[in-house]
Amino acid sequence: MKIEISDEVVWREFEGEVVILDLASQHYFGLTGAGNDMWQLIAEHGSSDKVIEQLLTRYDVDPANLKADFEKLVNELAAKGMVRVSSAD
Amino acid sequence: MSLILDEHREYLIDRPRVSAFERAISEVVKPGDVVLDLGAGTGILGLFALKAGAARVYAVDGIGLTQLEREIFAANGFADRAVCIKGLSTRVELPEKVDVIVGDLIGRFGIDGGLVEFYTDARRRMARPGVRTVPSRVDLYVAPVEAPQTWAEVEFWRESPAGFNFDRAYKIAVNTGHPVKYRPEQMLGKPALLATIDVTRDGDPILSGTAVSAVHRAGTMHGVAGWFEAQLSPSVTMSNSPLREDVINRRAVFFPVDPPTAVAANDSARVTMRISPADTLVNWRVELTDGAGATRKKFSHSTFSGMLLNPEDLAKSRPDYVPKLTIWGEARRLVVNLCDGKRSVAQIEREVYELHRSLFASPGEASAFVHEVIVPYGTSD
Numbered sequence: 001m002k003i004e005i006s007d008e009v010v011w012r013e014f015e016g017e018v019v020i021l022d023l024a025s026q027h028y029f030g031l032t033g034a035g036n037d038m039w040q041l042i043a044e045h046g047s048s049d050k051v052i053e054q055l056l057t058r059y060d061v062d063p064a065n066l067k068a069d070f071e072k073l074v075n076e077l078a079a080k081g082m083v084r085v086s087s088a089d
Numbered sequence: 090m091s092l093i094l095d096e097h098r099e100y101l102i103d104r105p106r107v108s109a110f111e112r113a114i115s116e117v118v119k120p121g122d123v124v125l126d127l128g129a130g131t132g133i134l135g136l137f138a139l140k141a142g143a144a145r146v147y148a149v150d151g152i153g154l155t156q157l158e159r160e161i162f163a164a165n166g167f168a169d170r171a172v173c174i175k176g177l178s179t180r181v182e183l184p185e186k187v188d189v190i191v192g193d194l195i196g197r198f199g200i201d202g203g204l205v206e207f208y209t210d211a212r213r214r215m216a217r218p219g220v221r222t223v224p225s226r227v228d229l230y231v232a233p234v235e236a237p238q239t240w241a242e243v244e245f246w247r248e249s250p251a252g253f254n255f256d257r258a259y260k261i262a263v264n265t266g267h268p269v270k271y272r273p274e275q276m277l278g279k280p281a282l283l284a285t286i287d288v289t290r291d292g293d294p295i296l297s298g299t300a301v302s303a304v305h306r307a308g309t310m311h312g313v314a315g316w317f318e319a320q321l322s323p324s325v326t327m328s329n330s331p332l333r334e335d336v337i338n339r340r341a342v343f344f345p346v347d348p349p350t351a352v353a354a355n356d357s358a359r360v361t362m363r364i365s366p367a368d369t370l371v372n373w374r375v376e377l378t379d380g381a382g383a384t385r386k387k388f389s390h391s392t393f394s395g396m397l398l399n400p401e402d403l404a405k406s407r408p409d410y411v412p413k414l415t416i417w418g419e420a421r422r423l424v425v426n427l428c429d430g431k432r433s434v435a436q437i438e439r440e441v442y443e444l445h446r447s448l449f450a451s452p453g454e455a456s457a458f459v460h461e462v463i464v465p466y467g468t469s470d
Contacts, residue, residue, distance in 0.1 A: 023363070
């Protein structure tokens, strides 16, 4: 699936954390560890397949678990309006 | 040495600016109007309004020139028609609604002087329906620009000043807008209209726009130049455009692109910006395409990446942060609680000093601390 970061957020890496500012709500959110990697890979590739492929080269985990964790994060980000998800890749 | 006064002297010797406001205000203000002057400074715009026949001017300013304003209005025979109020306009209440709002809160790029925030608030709370505003509209323009000297100020941080590594500061500098006085020949393309701020109505909290500028000569694009053109009244405009002969004495803005890139005639620079005026936060993306429309390079920057953040401050901004007060916060709360309409300042100072001896080396320090709270927040009403 295609994942696009919303135009309503700005983000940067700061002290090992991805800091995201939602311009609409003026709230800050932070992602650390694997979440940090996932966000930056989404920004770079915009495709769930490519992100998961990259994550599997960095993390020695069960692919099904990693995919489930990634989808859970994407769903949370989409629910907050921070990313848009579509089926075209 | 008064830097504030000298700043206002600079405003007054800027003939194109003063002339534009005088003509615009005489066009907009009708005899008998009640006028609000936002960010009044020395009161010059209020003086123009009174000269145009305003019945009353409310001159609001938060930076400490209020008493000077009063004396200037009085020296010019307007003491009975000018009311000078010290404070942020968003915290001021007026005894009547105004017909006209005037001010120069445009900054360098329309979004950095408080125009949107303060005019929106004033329109909602202090103005009659259909209030006239000076300015009524501000257009934002951008153009690809060759600016080697300004770029050198950004690049400076990667050049090991004093023999140390300051590369982290480069990342800030390349994501920051820089004030610049441009020469017309620095423009690589025709200016394009990016966005418009309609000062007379509420707009989107996020201002967005895309502008395409055709490159008209070969050169090196170091970044994007940004400036404003303000419609002060139906027949008067004012601008800091480097291409205008009547340009006011106010620098425009340089938005860097990393890295600087060679451009050719017939290239195009597509500039997209998303701006949050409330935070003076600007995202700028630039796509450089060749004459056939193929993308040559893309750039993406944000003043969010250029912000000087401290992790401690950032942690306190999270929605799930649960704060307590520091000892200084407790002392401040004590001052606020002691302002009960019964205790005098002297009594409050004594109590604060007694209860927080560990914070203050002397009663004088405690007095200054109490003063910091009482001046902005105290009242005898």
